[in-house]
Amino acid sequence: MTNHLIEIRGLRTVFSSEEGVAKAVDGLDLHVDQGETLGLVGESGCGKSVTALSIMRLVPAPQGAIVAGEILFEGRDLLKLGESEMRKIRGNDISMIFQEPMTSLNPVFRVGDQIGEVFRLHRNMDSAEAAEASIEMLARVGIPSPRERAGDYPHQMSGGMRQRVMIAMALACDPKLMLADEPTTALDVTIQAQILELMNEIKSSKGTGIILITHDLGVVAEMADRVAVMYTGMIVEEAPVKDLYASPQHPYTIGLLKSIPRIDRQRTAHRQRLNVIAGMVPDLRRLPEGCTYQDRCPEVQPQCIHPPVLQRKPTGHLVRCWMR
Ligand SMILES: Nc1ncnc2c1ncn2[C@@H]1O[C@H](COP(=O)(O)OP(=O)(O)O)[C@@H](O)[C@H]1O
Ligand SMILES: [Mg+2]
Incomplete structure (x- = not known):
């Protein structure tokens, strides 16, 4: 059993094509409590939207499929529900704001x-x-x-x-849980601030749990209680928002924070600044053995050829890195 509003355990969602199998979500553990905003951050292509689609059971089939894990919502595994039960939950208990409203x-x-x-x-x-x-x-x-x-x-x-x-x-x-996937990315800063304020107001008045997906670390700093950093379909670091910004542990988080966009700047400027981490997100169909960040990591060591596990560190952060 779980006391969390939603608890995801060992979620794996893959996309298959002739070129291979992309592990879009690769063993994800995550939870959100009532009245809590979890920020889910990471570069484009890290599996954030697929995580939300998996919760909604809207992963496009047949190329995409949830192949493992549990998604416990108020203790019930959404992955075991029939389509008609799932339809009742969608847009009722759980609603999603998509990136593309059309x-x-x-x-x-x-x-x-x-x-x-x-x-x-x-x-x-x-x-x-x-x-x-x-x-x-x-x-x-x-x-x-x-x-x-x-x-x-x-x-x-x-x-x-x-x-x-x-x-x-x-x-x-x-809804009891709101999945907001880049909800304000297309909006100008004034409207963005209004929307975020509205989401905060709903959260405090109704106790709504929110998963806020964004590549904008400025927005997360303003909105989230806790932050999960995602890379190649995995959580690489998770911590309360203040701790994450004050002492980021994972080299990927550190890289992301160096590129922190400011809420009072223009959107185009955000994108440019987010490219400061060297190299690119690897092809999810051909991930390196071991740590998937090793090719870009300034702190890479020989043991990084072995896959690190997500562990609670003395700092209290959950971190997937041998060096911490
Ligand atoms: N419709 C799709 N068909 C094939 N592969 C997909 C599809 N949607 C997502 N993927 C794969 O899943 C990965 C994660 O995508 P996504 O969750 O949309 O990333 P983001 O973190 O930018 O939201 C992509 O890099 C891609 O490999
Ligand atoms: Mg996305």
Whole structure:
């Protein structure tokens, strides 16, 4: 049994193609408690989105598949549920804000009606109540003239507006767990701050657990209680947010923090600064034996050819490194 809102144990999710098998998530252990924000960080291609998709059981089949592990949500293993039970959990107990909002909004319905549908289904509101609640929700996510915009179709809105609609929908169902995958990456800094504040407010008022996926360490510093750093489908370090920033242990975390983006800078500048770690994320189909960070690591030693395990260190951090 587990007391955590969600506890992931030994999760493995792979993608198979003619070129081989990519271990997108490779033995992941992670938990989130009620009212807690876990920041999941790492460079592009490290398995963050696939982790969220695995929790939602939305890994694209047949090329992608969850091949091992448990995802205990309130003690129940989501990987053992049937599709109809899983559908009840999605968008009800667990909701996800995707990186690309266009894929999850229905192009043929007005956005107000789409949010209203969530209120009708999950909060038992009648149509008039749901319509009012939708407008209120649009206002809360910072959409100007919400009453008018509720009548828009998704294609009539900008990308940033659509992302805010998505967030409104995710919040409307009052989930116990929210998976936010780069929720503000496409938004300008003012809107980003508004959305993050809204997420924080929901967390404290409703006790929602949040997994906040982002490559933006500035956002994580502001938002997360605990941070898990992911590299090649594995957690390489995990610690409370203050400890992680004050004394990062894993060489990869140290590299990431050297490139910390600032929340008051332009988005394009963020991307440039995030490239300071030498080399590239290795091909997940051809990972080196042993530590998967060894080719880029400034502290590499002979024993790194053996795979390090994630261990609790005297600092209290969980770290996957022989050198710590
Ligand atoms: N639809 C897919 N088809 C094949 N491989 C995929 C697919 N989605 C993800 N992957 C593999 O999983 C890895 C992790 O992807 P992802 O979780 O999206 O990374 P990120 O950390 O940037 O969110 C990718 O590098 C890729 O190898
Ligand atoms: Mg991603």
